[in-house]
Amino acid sequence: SAVISQKPSRDICQRGTSLTIQCQVDSQVTMMFWYRQQPGQSLTLIATANQGSEATYESGFVIDKFPISRPNLTFSTLTVSNMSPEDSSIYLCSVEWQGPGEQFFGPGTRLTVL
Amino acid sequence: AQSVTQLDSQVPVFEEAPVELRCNYSSSVSVYLFWYVQYPNQGLQLLLKYLSGSTLVKGINGFEAEFNKSQTSFHLRKPSVHISDTAEYFCAVSERGYQKVTFGIGTKLQVIP
Numbered sequence: 001s002a003v004i005s006q007k008p009s010r011d012i013c014q015r016g017t018s019l020t021i022q023c024q025v026d027s028q029v030t031m032m033f034w035y036r037q038q039p040g041q042s043l044t045l046i047a048t049a050n051q052g053s054e055a056t057y058e059s060g061f062v063i064d065k066f067p068i069s070r071p072n073l074t075f076s077t078l079t080v081s082n083m084s085p086e087d088s089s090i091y092l093c094s095v096e097w098q099g100p101g102e103q104f105f106g107p108g109t110r111l112t113v114l
Numbered sequence: 115a116q117s118v119t120q121l122d123s124q125v126p127v128f129e130e131a132p133v134e135l136r137c138n139y140s141s142s143v144s145v146y147l148f149w150y151v152q153y154p155n156q157g158l159q160l161l162l163k164y165l166s167g168s169t170l171v172k173g174i175n176g177f178e179a180e181f182n183k184s185q186t187s188f189h190l191r192k193p194s195v196h197i198s199d200t201a202e203y204f205c206a207v208s209e210r211g212y213q214k215v216t217f218g219i220g221t222k223l224q225v226i227p
Contacts, residue, residue: 031213043217101146101208101215105157
């Protein structure tokens with residue numbers, strides 16, 4: 001199995017600021033994913049991040065708002081830019097592991113925007 | 115496009131009673147199906163998966179699920195629940211040949227002592 005850590009585990013931020021979330025994996029993986037889990041809703045895929053290429057964003061998510069870096073096979077960051085209260089959510093990173101669709105998830109970052 | 119429906123947002127059940135959490139999916143192609151569990155203040159972890167072969171799949175902690183292609187369902191079952199099964203359960207689908215996984219809205223299982 002893969003061990004995934006995320007930093008920070010939670011944060012409270014002011015409107016208009018930005019927060020960068022880090023995701024570290026203890027194994028080299030090709031594909032990493034970033035999800036958002038809003039209260040009472042399911043996980044929504046923000047983007048897929050492959051090392052050495054630009055992240056692929058899902059409909060409704062744009063690079064200017066959620067820039068992603070993937071500098072190597074064990075690390076990725078997601079930045080939530082120019083935050084508003086609507087960005088309050090849990091942000092999760094995951095990696096594809098062993099088989100198609102099978103993912104390991106990090107513990108999540110709980111973000112509150114005031 | 116694929117989609118997942120979990121009809122029950124919350125399911126209360128007494129300890130040692132059986133439970134079934136329902137999941138239906140929609141897809142125009144063959145799919146892989148998954149159940150993930152999220153314990154309080156933890157990340158999601160894979161409970162079980164259906165890729166091919168036997169339609170009855172067994173997972174961790176005594177859970178099992180049955181793939182029914184004609185009804186496009188993948189219901190999760192456990193014959194006797196424990197307090198420690200209290201968690202949120204997510205059904206998920208992935209179309210063969212694509213990496214994207216679509217999750218259902220989740221079902222909160224509350225086991226009552």
